[in-house]
Amino acid sequence: MKRLRRTTSAVLFATATLAASPQQPAASSEAATARHFAAIRSQPPLLLAFLNEMPKGGDLHNHLAGAIYAESYLQWAAADNLCLATATMTIVAGACEASAGRPPVGDILQNAALYGQAIDAMSMRNWDPKLSGHDHFFETFGRFGPEVGKIGEMLAEVAARAAAEHVSYLELMLTPDGGVAVRKGLEAGWDPDLGKLRDKLLAAGFDDVVSAATRRLDEAEARQRDLLHCGMPQADAGCLVTARYISVVARASLPALVFAQMLAGFEIVTHEPRVVALNLVQPEDAPIATRDFSLHMSMLDFLHRLYPKVAITLHAGELVDGLVAPEALRFHIRDSVEKGHALRIGHGAGVMYEDGALALLKEMASRRILVEIALSSNDLVLGIKGGRHPLRTYLKYGVPVALVTDDAGVARSTLTLEFRKGVEEQGLDYRTLKQMARNSLAYAFADAGTKKRLRAELELAFREFERRQLSAFPKP
DSSP states (O other), X not given: OOBHHHHHHHHHHHHHHHHHSOOOOHHHHHHHHHHHHHHXXXXXXXXXXXXXXXXXXXXXXXXXXXHSOHHHHHHHHHHTTOEEETTTTEEEOSOXXXXXXXXXXXXXXXXXXXXXXXXXXXXSTTOOTTSOHHHHHHHGGGGSOSOOSOHHHHXXXXXXXXXXXXXXXEEEEEOTTTTHHHHHHHHHOOOSOHHHHHHHHHHTTTHHHHHHHHHHHHHHHHHHHHXXXXXXXXXXXXXXXXXXXXXXXXXXXXXXXXXXXXXXXXHHHHHOTXXXXXXXXXXXXXXXXXXXXXXXXXXXXXXXXHOTTSEEEEEEOOOOBTTBOGGGGSSHHHHHHHTSOOSEEEEOTTGGGSTTHHHHHHHHHHHTOEEEEOHHHIIIIIOOOGGGSTHHHHHHTTXXXXXXXXXXXXXXXXXXXXXHHHHHHHOOOHHHHHHHHHHHHHTOOSOHXXXXXXXXXXXXXXXXXXXXXHHHSOOO
């Protein structure tokens, strides 16, 4: 794993080199790299080496829980003396008893067969394509075990991995308040008068939600810095990765809980600068999520009028024909943009099922609504890949896009592998990949100063990368 001091030295060397010696014009260097890329793109080993080193900007659609590899969950569970319910391959708390099908996870780490089965159950590794990828994918989240306070460890893992593959920025989806808003929502109950419901929640000590989020992030980031040895000579390169957070709303919940979580998101983003947006999570096709979709958009519309500066990104169009009734395919993306005020759309794989799909594409292009493209996830969950995926259509109509991981641990992927799928399955060229990396920072929700710094660093990284590529590989 690359260490911070080596990474910093490399950046300083690159900066000094670029400043001190004549360089090809940026356009000429890019053109030469694009030609080199075209020559090696059909050679998988050289393509992978190229993409491994390529600067990728940010990962804008990253569920923290799903980003963690199963191996880590099992290691943490063993350290905390948790058990594995072998019937479902689920990490559980309580007394462990092997004869009752609840051996200690520590024992599982010594049993190659059970260890492998647990990893397969907690991810898409060795998934049987004859079964439902959709169901297996979403069922993995229930197998990760009870909340064990490992947010700091999770942040350290994703930051270190991001740095290793030249990702400089992460927007991580999580529940920053640890569930305080859900408890507030249960206590308040439901009222279809959203104004009265908001007043009731705010009057019931809703400030606790914001303070809980700040405290939780403080503790997690302190633990992350400790694990990565930030500020020390042996610091991991992950210390250089900038992370911001997206507050999530469980859309498959009762209306009172959904509204409380939405209000929490708007309040937290307003008062806690590290949390930069909110999003609705859980399967878009879940019964309550489908039934209440329009209600959820009305909630967002109401709250957006009160908090107009809070950014919203929404999962929408993570659907395919047959997964839901045809009616549900016809309006989710459009309503997410027009009623839900989404500045970005997550997935958008079902865009061509929407009423007036081509007009919608033109509207998204005009309004610069970025689509977070998750190729592995769309393949595993929806069975959409290759020519059936709308990525090329988005590009044709000028809709801004960026490649994302979605749930890298569950999908057993990385952003590098998403770039490879973009090349091998979508025919993307170097300039398109480079623009996607730029988009990932241009459309990030970080503050203006942070974005300016990250974008400048990305351009410097591209200049150095393109300089190296011209001599890195033998001529094809």
